[in-house]
Amino acid sequence: MQDGSDVFSEEMLNVIDRLGMRLRNKIPFADRLTSIIDVDIPVGNEEGFEVVKPFERGIPSDPEELKAKRDFIMRGTEKTNSLINSLVSDDGKETWLNLSLLPFEGELLETEFEGDIEDMPLIVGYKFMDIIESPEF
Secondary structure, three states: OOOOOOOOOHHHHHHHHHHHHHHHHHOOOEEEEEOOOOOOEEEEEOOEEEEEOOOOOOOOOOHHHHHHHHHHHOOOOOOOOOOEOOOEOOOOOOEOOEEEEOOOOOHHHHHHHOOOOOOHHHHHHHHHHHHHOOOOO
């Protein structure tokens, strides 16, 4: 959905969550996915800091809770918050999903792709395109 709405709406967060799950589960050699749904945010406390996952308990439907999550993620400025304009735009209307891949090697390469490492970037790319161009997204 690219209608200019805030990515922190319940509907958009659910789309981001489904897209992230699909990428993790369907892209060969997928490793770690980072999105506003899955992000780890260090927060200072009396003992040093703790790591907070804003959507660890799921995506709330209550508008007040959604606003609190948005405010927490978007707190500060681009200079003080590394998420702004690297994971979510400063206006909250765009977000990025980062998927790291494992090396193209091992049993998966041999059993699923007959050891053909040369075509792996294309295979991964086409699978990615199939997912993001599907009617669901």
